[in-house]
Amino acid sequence: MHTPEPDRSDAACGLQKEEQVFRPLSNIVSRANVTPQEYAAALELAASDFKAYWEEAAEELGWFKRWENVLDESEAPFYRWFVGGRCNVVYNCLDRHIDTPNKNKLALIWEGEPGDSRKYTYYELYREVNRFASALRKLGLLPGDRIVIYMPNLPETVIAMLASAKIGAVHSVVFAGYSAKALAERIQAAEAKAVITCDGYYRNGQVLKPKPVVDQALERLDSRLAEVEHVVVAHRAHVETPMRKGRDHWFDDLVRFEPPEALTEVMDAEDPLFFLYTSGVAGKPKGMVHAHGGFMVGVHRTLDWVFDIKPTDIFWCTADAGWVTGHSYAIYGPLMTGATVVMYEGHPLYPQADRIWRLVSRYGITILYASPTLIRMLMGFGVEFPAAYDLSTLRLLGSVGETFNPEAWMWFYKVIGRQQCPIMDTWWQTETGMFMISPLPISLLKPGSVGKPLPGVEADIVDGAGKPVPPGVRGLLVIKKPWPSMFRELYKDPAAYKREYWEKIPGCYYAGDVAWKDEDGYFWIQGRADDVVNIAGHRIGSAELESAVLSHPDAVEAAAVGVPDPVRGEAVKFFVVARSGAENVDELPEVLKAYVRQELGPMAVVQAVEIVDSLPKTCSGKILRRALKARELGMGIDDLPGLD
Ligand code: WT7
Secondary structure (H helix, E strand, C coil): CCCCCCCCCHHHHHHHCCCCCECCCHHHHHHCCCCHHHHHHHHHHHHHCHHHHHHHHHCCCCCCECCCEEEECCCCCCCEEEECCEECHHHHHCHHHCCCHHHHCEEEEEECCCCCEEEEEHHHHHHHHHHHHHHHHHCCCCCCCEEEECCCCCHHHHHHHHHHHHCCCEEEECCCCCCHHHHHHHHHHHCCCEEEEECCEEECCEEECHHHHHHHHHHHCCCCCCCCCEEEEECCCCCCCCCCCCCEEEHHHHHCCCCCCCCCCCEECCCEEEEEEEECCCCCEEEEEEEHHHHHHHHHHHHHHHCCCCCCCEEEECCCCCCHHHHHHHHHHHHHHCCEEEEECCCCCCCCCCHHHHHHHHHCCCEEEECHHHHHHHHCCCCHHHHCCCCCCCCEEEEECCCCCHHHHHHHHHHHCCCCCCEEEEECCCCCCCCCECCCCCCCECCCCCECECCCCCEEEECCCCCECCCCCCEEEEECCCCCCCCCEECCCHHHHHHHHHCCCCCCEEEEEEEEECCCCCEEEEEECCCEEEECCEEEEHHHHHHHHHCCCCEEEEEEEEEEECCCEEEEEEEEEECCCCCCHHHHHHHHHHHHHHHHCCCCCEEEEEECCCCCECCCCCECHHHHHHHHHCCCHHHCCCCC
């Protein structure tokens, strides 16, 4: 591994010189769920006994049976949390609200792209989930079975996820923008028994049809490895949809006669709740497995503290249900806290760039959690759009997925937040399941920094040998103690779980990010240390990108590197060696751009394709992506730590 050299240049230290800070506002501090005194006490408790800290957090939730042991480290890094505990996250999201005043409170406000909307109280959502849970049981789905959900942000997506968890099945939501190839890989890897999708949905003024994509994906499956017995199709756009008798079912038909009550499966705290696949450097998607007990504890505590959720809040996390943000903080987390959640189906700029602000004012949203890419996109349209709407209900803002550049941070703070709303820039990952490093509403804010590790999280910046580096020096971000909502394994690949996360830096969880800490202990994230490109907060591994481009007959060698993109943070640049004898090489870059999009879906934003005679390689023949990237950025190869 490349060890980052001490580097105190301006480039490494970002804002440190002309740093701007924002003190917490007194009206926010006086009402915060966590006071400065409580925060100090939590830090102290977590530092002396982190298990006791998380045990206290677990006590805030409902359990069928209390755990016997908070943490079992005997088979580290395969940690087990709340050992012996019995629970189900859905009990905390729905069941337990039904005996409280939350019963008739709005749980979900959903808006479709055409402007139609549907609202569900906690009681209504509970009943819908129960009906679908019974329907899934009737289809023969059992605890532990895997269900792939291939749908955009629809109420049925929420219902399908919760119903799956309710019966103890394991869901794997696949982003609806993924291609048939990517979907097939994920269905196969999860060995799914059922797929849930919809007839059509609205995106950017068009009706997209996921069901034929599911059909294509199922045709690609190796039936020895996965057998999908059922496909459930929800109505949304009411478009003509091919249905195969026996295998395919309409969602509405399945739930029509089901009763509004259903048993919530009593799960072991360590039983899997969901998988999410992220793109790894090895080219094969990695299935991150999250468990009921720890996931609910970590997500509930961090959401309550960081976003300071009150019973009156209307919370909107703009993420898609297909990403971990959609799981933890658009659905499971806010429902556990009893908040009212807003969900939107469509494109954020449709029919024009005021859609987000229209939604905020229409529903009186109080907390808005978005990505820097979205904010930069909206910023590009100027202040007129936000100025035309009443955004005064907003009281807290949040960001995730990529480094928030101070310029966009300031725009969000001033134009959207009227300098009244603290911005919670939350650092975490699909692997972590919950916020790990983030300010709280009571914290001093530094634009561009993700603040400090939350109580119960021990994060540090180290060199390649695991030695902490001093403030101002960039290094590798690691986590030094287990945390409850950590992923439990890479599905069926324990060796890779150990190798990729726990053995790179001795005794630590290796996050794969390069970062540095300032004198106050604030963390500044610089980007990925591995061959992963972060496009608009979505990770795509170089290997996956390269194998997509290489499946085109005219590309014989390829290297993919992330290059700066003013809106998306990063986009991909390909260096491609063309097949000798390939025709129309001049047109090849455009052809390959379109080809990759078709292979991987719209997240794979290709900025450029450069046709080259050869690729730089190490003496062992590994492509030196770091050299290509350094050249693109106009830097020396050694300025980029750990990229190869
Ligand atoms: C990677 C994880 C967690 C949900 C979204 C992405 C980057 C995440 C921040 C932030 C700078 C961030 C890191 C991380 N990242 N949050 N606040 N500031 N970078 O989930 O696909 O698992 O990606 O996103 O590089 O490793 P993911």
